[in-house]
Amino acid sequence: MSTRGRYGLRAIIDMAIHQEQGPVSLREIASRQNLSENYLEHLVASLRRGNLLNSVRGPMGGYYLARNPDSITLGEIIRILEGPxxxxxxxxxxxxxxxxxxxxxxxxxxxxxxxxxxxxxxxxTLGDLLEDAHSYKNIEGCFKFLDKEDVEKK
Amino acid sequence: MSTRGRYGLRAIIDMAIHQEQGPVSLREIASRQNLSENYLEHLVASLRRGNLLNSVRGPMGGYYLARNPDSITLGEIIRILEGPxxxxxxxxxxxxxxxxxxxxxxxxxxxxxxxxxxxxxxxxTLGDLLEDAHSYKNIEGCFKFLDKEDVEKK
DNA sequence: GATAAAACCTATCAAAATAGTAGGGATAGA
DNA sequence: TCTATCCCTACTATTTTGATAGGTTTTATC
Known part of the structure; x- marks a missing residue:
């Protein structure tokens, strides 16, 4: 599992959690997840082309899930990001x-x-993951350092 | 799964099938499996260091399974060859x-x-795989072209 | 003992995949 | 018109993969 799958999954979960206030911009995600906005762009573009995300262009634009989280499986996400x-x-x-x-x-x-x-x-499903995520008091906190690299940076 | 895992698995199965007539040399395996003897050496060295194989040096030497095939799992083999x-x-x-x-x-x-x-x-287990292998009339034949590259070569 | 067959070891290298960077459009809200 | 945002393409540095090459050691056989 490369950074594509790991970062991409974080991005889509982040989006799912925050999309109630409208489309989520790459800048927001990159900032919250401490990822490169430029790199994230590639991953999110894949997710959009894979029909998991829709986008809104222009100011106040961003991305949001194209389908219900319960109908999106982890396998689908990973296959889009990493290949079969x-x-x-x-x-x-x-x-x-x-x-x-x-x-x-x-x-x-x-x-x-x-x-x-x-x-x-x-x-x-992504729905399962979100449910799991919401059982934590501090959802933001549990995102901060998912990966070895992040820990090393810290 | 890289060539390490794929070739290495073929090598250890080949060995298991042919070791009744004594240790199996790299040359034999490389020839039967149509693999580079030099490259195979690296993979087999890993399997030996992982305590799945024993070796006999000198003429008529070669490798043989260090343990009973039923006590060796596919997971063990792959982890040794590919990492966790x-x-x-x-x-x-x-x-x-x-x-x-x-x-x-x-x-x-x-x-x-x-x-x-x-x-x-x-x-x-490796034992399971061997059992499966022996259900084929032509065990050698089903080894010939396991991988995409082999097919392309052909 | 000499020869040769084999395991064993280390260094090097080319190609591919990975992980990003950079910079310029296109779109649309304010 | 300005600017925030998506969108797209090209480039590049690093790492991993897949070998190749050439040597040393061991040991059965002659």
Whole structure:
């Protein structure tokens, strides 16, 4: 899991929490999450193109969730940010990528692992995460230092 | 999953299948699996240092499994070859890496994901894989082209 | 003992992926 | 018109990956 997935997830959660007061701007997110606004732009652009976010341009503009948090899975978010969640490429499709998928038990192994790992990510919705987040008194606080780099910076 | 995990797994399965006739040399494996002998050396060295393989030096030497296949899990193999199976680093330990693990729900999310994914890998043993392999008529054949690169070469 | 087959070790290197930076549009509220 | 914001593209530095190369040590066999 690279910074794309980690920062991007923080961004979308941050957005979900703050979007009641209207679209959330990149500047706000970058400031709250202590991330580079320029870099964040790339990640949020992916989320928008992946149809998870809508945007409003101009002053007072920003981003907001395109769908209900309960209909957005963690798997969807991560796949958009990081690409397919799969151990190896040849397990991705039934196409003519692998020489003989059905004759290859290691291939089938990768396919099964891939399916199971995706299930783990897909059974969690953004709604679940938000619910979990709200059980904390200080939601902002629990965002401050999610990553090793942040701790080192500090 | 990089080539380390993929090639390394092929190597250890190949070894397990052929070790009845004595230690299996790198040359044999490299030839059967169509891999670079030099590169394979690195991977097998990791497996040996990880105490999954023993070696015999000199002519007729080679490698063999240090333990019973049923006691070696896929998770163990992959962790040795690829490093910890975890979405993000801060979910690895209870140590003072993250600022406040217990106050951070995203941190807990990573921990839970990490645990569940490791379970998927750990519930499969090398013994299981071998059993699966032997259900194929042509075990050698199903090894030939496991990876995208191999198919492209072909 | 000499030869050779093998494990073992270290350094180096090219290519790819990652993590960002920079700078300039386009849009729209004030 | 001004400016805050999204939007887009190009560039770059660093790190990781995937090797390659060349040597040393061990040991069975002749």
């Amino acid at each position: 969640i799969a151990p190896v490429e040849c397990s991705l499709s039934q196409e003519e990528k692998c020489a003989s998928p059905e004759d290859c038990f290691v291939h089938r192994l990768w396919q099964n692992l891939s399916r199971e790992v995706n299930e783990i990510f897909d059974k969690r | 199976i975890a979405p993000v680093e801060c979910s690895l330990s209870q140590e003072e890496k993250c600022a406040s693990p217990e106050d951070c729900f995203v941190h807990r999310l990573w921990q839970n994901l990490s645990r569940e994914v490791n379970e998927i890998f750990d519930k499969r």
